[in-house]
Amino acid sequence: MKTNSISFQSMCVGSSPDTTTTKPHQLPIFATSSFVFDNAQDSIDIFTGQSTGHVYSRYANPTIDSVAAKIAALEGFDLEEEVFGLMTSSGMSAISGLILGLCKSGDKILTQGNLYGGTTELFAKLFQGLNIHPIFADLTNLDILKQALEENPDVKVIYLETPSNPTLACVDLTAIAEIAKSHGVTTIIDNTFCTPYLQRPLTHGIDYVIHSTTKYLNGHGNSIAGIIIGRKNESFHQIWQVMKLAGTNCNPWDAWLTNNGLKTLTLRMDKHSSNAMKLAQYLENHDKISLVNYNGLESHPFHEVAKKQMAQFGGMLSFEVPNGASGAIRFMDNLKIATQAPTLGDVDTLVLHPMTSSHLNVDPDLRSRNGITDGLVRMSVGIENVEDLLADVDAALQAL
């Protein structure tokens, strides 16, 4: 009979043997909360920063780090400098973590009125209460931007979204980055709508990029996560520390799903963009549609700015159907292929009525000043056969 050095019970409790012989082709999921030290000195070296090593998955985890490094490399594709990426539990925690890492009480955030609804709420409700006040201004007008900076010397960051949700208004990244630099102000952009395949803000001189990877980077609607990306400078440690202490880290499973989606990013974005262009052209020529917001249309007020900084025009568009909110709701209920779901950037086509969903909690006045009218429908155009999408929209409009 074999004599074991440990008991049956302890064998159950202990770890299983490491059977890795060759490197895995695909990224493994490290489902572990902590990592093992070889000895006490190893632990001391890692905790004191003498050597690098994983400690605890809230601090960092190999699966998450790998995906973060890949997305950071895509955003920093044109740069010589080293770029970091920190994946977070959501797009919102990427935004809140980055602001908390850069700002302190008394600082101000200069931003636009037309942001993702959750971001407007975060700034107006949470950060305002922490004495980090947002200033909402029309940053498509550079004179307004310069004046706001002159009048508010305590502006610490400029927070941008281009194209913005849901009217696709654009701001000029190169021009804003230059003005910000001359005032010593840090710039942040939410690049969720474009992904680094269509727009790389760091190349235009922007300091930090955030994403809701929940959207196009994953593309399949099966995870919630975010990422903070920037040049590796002295702020990096502070931003990482906020993630660690506020506990806003991503989890390995969601990072892994994001990586699966990333593999087809360029194929998806090409198809999203060409499908959206065809739908936008169709809608622009439809007599029941009074307005189409799509950056690829020459009629769009921000077409020229978009063309300057975007490789293609992406999959997001919005348009005005007749009879206000009731018309918009009837149109959406008539659709058969497009799904009503409050997200965007998935492979399938999604529609949403901003007034009664994503922008419900945004001040009605701010809403209407930014073109979010009662009859506006937002469409995240998927990668289906475009003829099916055109037929679906056509039938839904005919039944109005």
Ligand SMILES: *Cc1c(COP(=O)(O)O)cnc(C)c1O
């Ligand atoms: C969805 C979204 C967010 C928020 O991201 P979550 O992953 O839902 O937290 C931020 N900005 C934009 C543009 C978004 O579409």
